[in-house]
Amino acid sequence: MIRRIDLRDADPASVDYRASVPRAEFDVEAVMHRVQEIVDAVRTRGVDAIVELTEELDGVRLDDLRVPSEALVRSLEALDPGVRAALEESVRRLRATCEADLEDDHSIEVAPGAVVTHRSVPVDRVGLYVPGGLAPLVSTVVMNVVPAQVAGVRSIALSAPPTRETGLPDASILAACALLGVDEVYAVGGAQAVAMFAHGAGPCRRVDMVIGPGNLYVTAAKRLLRGLVGIDSEAGPSEIAVLADDSAEAAFVAADLLTEAEHGGTSAALLVTDSDVLADDVEAELEKQVGATRHSARIADALGGEQSAIVLVRDMDQGLDVVNAYASEHLEIQTRDAAALSSRVRNAGAIFLGSWSPVAVGDYCAGSNHVLPTAGCACHSSGLGVKSFLKQVHVVDYTREALAAVADHVVALAEAEDLPGHGAGVSSRFER
Known part of the structure; x- marks a missing residue:
């Protein structure tokens, strides 16, 4: 089900660990021509182009791009109480960590009478994209909206693909918007949503920044429009790396690899270990757990892809070299000295320590953000947070x-x- 890569005999002086563990192909340039057509259509023809593209690509004929406020209210009223309680707790925890990131303006007197003040100024207007695809990512509404609100963004618009059943985004996404007080919501998906935000169309005024993950077409649109608007990142397929020694619980490791593989065939699941016994046990657990899960076919597809592997290393020092080179979106450390090892990690979107900090808690309600750099971008970029929405301005007073x-x-x-x-x-x- 999952291949093995043995790096125990690799020469540290010559091996390229990042190349040794390839990722799934995510060729943004391959769709750029089609995305350019979509962006140009929205720029020149506005709402008419969006309506036509939504009917062509989503099978939905829109009467209005904007979701009626009554639909937001109804969705929240109909939301399962358990889901609402979970969303409220997720919001509470994330808001607490976001508020801790806020910094007061501060001034420095570089010489007598020469003062420079560092001032943080929020972006005025932001467009938040929430993907549909395989699953309605209601948690992504929370992860996008809360840091923007805490940063002080004055105008927030959100867009998500419409469903064929209602012509509106998934009801859980609408409920989360209502819960968070976001009332400007659009039933537009894909590259046309990014173009709508960047150029403005109909009721949607243009924004200053577009954020949020999406498919290949969304990523291509963000790349194409970067500069006209700010973007957070070019999000690629989900990925997890687990650094583990023989003290790790194989069932836990397998469950966590399965978690990210559930996103689909291009998602990456990587175990880096110095234990043959753990490698064998995890492989056996994967066979057992995947067969018992609801989405076994797409999980097996991801685990069997070239981007997923059990990587055997000599020791944890080499293991750290591998995970630092790989720069995973999510990194779990399940070892005897997880905290000490984590202090030596330079490149990761988010780090989860020990057996009781699974990546799934970070996806929903750890208090951290799950919009994280993928495709090795954790070597130079951070996850979404309050500072993503703040501009730093120097005020000079001599x-x-x-x-x-x-x-x-x-x-x-x-x-x-x-x-x-x-x-x-x-x-x-x-x-x-």
């Missing part, structure tokens, strides 16, 4: 004396760059 003290340095540097007008912008103030 007195006459403070400017005089640095004037000669400004003129010298301006002359060195052959930009005398820059120097004159300072020196002219003292020539009167």
